[in-house]
Amino acid sequence: MRKKAVSKLLALGLSAAMMVSLAACGGKNESGGESSGSAAQEESGQETDSQEEAGQTGENVQADSGEAEIAPYPDEQTWDHLDRVTLYPFDTNTTSGLVTGYKADVLAKRGLEMEVWAYSDEKTNAILASGDLPDIMFVKYDNLKTMIEGGLVLNLEEYLNQMPHIAENEQIQTALNYTRTYRSADTGEVYGIPIQIGVEEEAEDTGRNAVKVNWKAYYAAGCPEIKSVDDLIPAMKKMLEVMPESEEDGTKCWGTILNAGSDDQYWGNMQLWYKWFGYEPDSLPYLVETDMIKGEHHSILEENRDSLYYKGLKWYNECLREGVMDPDSINNERQVQKAKVETSLACMIPSGTCAGWAGYRPIYIPGMSLYQENWAKPYGADTYVVISANTENVEAALRAVDMMADFDAYFEIWCGPEGDLWEYGEDGLVYPTEFGIKSALGEETTVFESTGEERVLWLDNFIIKRNFTDSYIGPDGPRHARGLAEWPEVKEISNQQDEIVQWRETFGYDTFVEQLKADNAYVLRSPLDNVVSFCPDPDDAMKLTVDAVKDTVVEASWKMVYAKNDEEFEGLWDQMIKDCIDLGAEDIVSWRLDELSKAKETRDSLEAE
């Protein structure tokens, strides 16, 4: 009896302790405002105090230097010691650990040494919850909002003039105005600086936004005329007759190859099909098509068999039934498709998600308009560089952030130290070395001779995104920053490669863009550029419906590709539409169209300012 009473008392005590701790968590959440977890709230109280101190320090510095005065460029100053900053990168491309080698010299030029933390999604959640932030990190806006409210990040408004590359760059200033209004958790101040700010520049071709052909096979087949998308399948057949197996490694060739590893947001194989027609697939998860050329959005449910989605599936099905599609496509991971297309060159016309690069050349289908693939954004991507409010050395962190807006630093990271891939000529201009030219052409490895280091992806997401550096000038002007492949001296040689010469002779133009312009088929700026940037993500409840619709569409799409006859195909299409409507897709479509319309108005009003 006594033992039972003691057991009951102990159990009651344990329950009471659990209830008290639950109540304590809830109490702290209510008093601290919105936040993610009680510990984050505990930290945020401390961080708010630190932030206020930092702000006061900033104000003092500001008062000393004068509000309008912009600090000098860090890379033009002499540093007697290096300040260490910690960085949490954007993705796994940036190697973790203390930066060494020539990249350390790039940092040392700015008085810095950098310790990079290893990136992972789990670690991101852990450090955000614990408040154990590195000095600098990249965060998406959802997290930034929480961090601003929790006082975890430094208010950069007072420090902008201490980042000269940011303060003097008009594009960045425009993006910061947008950030203040829409991405500051209603504070009206800058807490995070967006990345990938820039305006797309015209290139020699449209990137992935064009039909490309395996040039060797196409040329050997006599350059069959392609007047419409309907001519692609006969062209593939002719190409397969002359090249049934890859010359690289004997892999069996196919007209086109798909993959099943890119279906995380929508049926990924629609990507290139859409781009061929000047569409973008970014609203496909919501069953909305975006015509970038005409500047229109369409609902797939309403368009039904007039939609580009239907036509794409029909084309893929026809490819399979005509025997020109890899029948193993549904088993291909993305890497396998990539290997078949890009390494083995076993694909005649790349589609799906793999555009095909070396060995493939774009062809123009009359009547179709194409636009430049857009990576830079005037207001930046929805990811931000922030500085921790607990940073011990704010000035060093500011210099590091400033470096990410310095395209000279980007050049130095990508092109390496002077003397390896490039050098100064007697006239003080930048020229490629012989080794540099050979490396760019793939005849040598991209290992820097002076240091033995390999050029690998590192901190690829800078604040500013553009092609050219500032200070490294060649005879034709500022040098291309991302390697030597686009430098005129390299292009002069690479443009003499057989396939490029043959392409010119076949079509009579120097570049693909020139050919498009001749037919008035080229669009650099779309009426819908950057509209998607202003669209919100669906809420959790809607997200469930979106995911359910996606699963339905992906499964049905694959079945339609492998349909044995038209009757089966049409039946599957009708069933897919019905299933989507039953799941509530019409509400999703309606919501998305509404948000796109509002987003366009927001973008227009920002541009008007």
Next chain:
Amino acid sequence: MGKKMSAADITYNVLCGIVFAVFSIICIFPFYYLFICTISDPSLVEVGKIVFLPKGLTLKNYREVLRLPNLGNSALVTLGRTVLGTASSLFVTSYLAYFFTRTEMWGRKFWYRAVVATMYFSAGMIPVYLNNKMLGLLNSFWIYIVPGLVGVYNMILVKTSMESVPAELEESAVLDGAGYLTRFTKIILPLQKPILATVGLFTAVGHWNDFFTTQLYITKPKLYTLQFLLYEFQNQVKNAASQINSASEAAGVGGSNIQPTGIRLTLTAIVIIPIMLVYPFIQKYYVKGVMIGAVKG
């Protein structure tokens, strides 16, 4: 003289042989396939042209992986945590199990249930992270040891095994004046070899394969484990291959020939080889140990 086999016996033996041979091949083939892919041309591996025999023999995948900076240090860290973590976990877990076999332990049933309850409920990743941070384990080697000292499932196995030891063995030691620790180390523990080998294997494999702890709690490269280093390398190769191949377009040249699938398989091979070497030595304890732990009395 041997017994003469009838035709039916021979047929039966042959059929059995065929069936078991097929199953054996099914079990062994994945390891064989893994190995031949690591020594074949990476581009052929990528397009699935390697099936039964290696093609384009090369060791470049191994050379790439073995050239990783910090590989030696991370291997030492992994070895250290495996050995130290396994030994300390075995001792602490078995000692705790011993406590729970002592009827005189105060609140034995309550504490046992409280410990077992932690198998069913977890506070989640964030509270665990904060707890470890509070204990000062971030960026410390002890993050690999301390949180994993007690494995509840392992403790249950050991406890069940210990309960099969006759009480008379301990009673005689008690009469001779032996304390709990002496009885545990000199009488009980030596009799638990099978279960300790089993539990030790589970624990050692867990330590060897774990990279999540490093990913979450460690930012200093000198404390990276082998698994984490290889995981990071694999991610970088995967991302670099996709980027480099795209950037090669303008120059009309091929991209990197270090393909992610080949790297992934090479990493797998490097990581499982030590375990495969150790396992045969403790296999004899393994089955026996699992059965002892599972069946009470």
